[in-house]
Amino acid sequence: MVTVTGSASVEVTKSKETFSGRRGGGVDITLMPLSFASYVEALTKLPLMRGKGVFGALEAARANRVYRERLSELFQGFIASGGFPAALKEYAKYGKVSEATRRSLLDWLRGDWSRA
Numbered sequence: 001m002v003t004v005t006g007s008a009s010v011e012v013t014k015s016k017e018t019f020s021g022r023r024g025g026g027v028d029i030t031l032m033p034l035s036f037a038s039y040v041e042a043l044t045k046l047p048l049m050r051g052k053g054v055f056g057a058l059e060a061a062r063a064n065r066v067y068r069e070r071l072s073e074l075f076q077g078f079i080a081s082g083g084f085p086a087a088l089k090e091y092a093k094y095g096k097v098s099e100a101t102r103r104s105l106l107d108w109l110r111g112d113w114s115r116a
Contacts, residue, residue, distance in 0.1 A: 033083030040074055043092070
């Protein structure tokens with residue numbers, strides 16, 4: 001057991017609790033979650049229209065209605081994975097996200113909340 005004292009003891013203790021590398025399995029690489037559009041682009045070859053600004057987005061939404069059913073299916077997977085790369089990979093391979101991956105993502109969020 002290690003005892004931490006001094007002015008930075010609280011911060012060091014928090015860091016110890018959320019240190020993502022302690023689980024093993026290699027190096028942790030932090031990637032931000034994908035947007036839904038990027039998710040669709042990564043998994044399909046749907047020629048989706050993208051628009052800039054409010055009017056461009058509305059125009060794109062109208063044009064992409066032809067893919068409504070497929071986009072709805074994809075959205076379910078996107079929601080289940082949160083757009084996070086590790087979760088996306090598991091969902092694509094197994095149809096679900098493992099408890100270990102969920103726990104890892106929650107630890108990451110808790111760490112960010114602690115630092116904030």
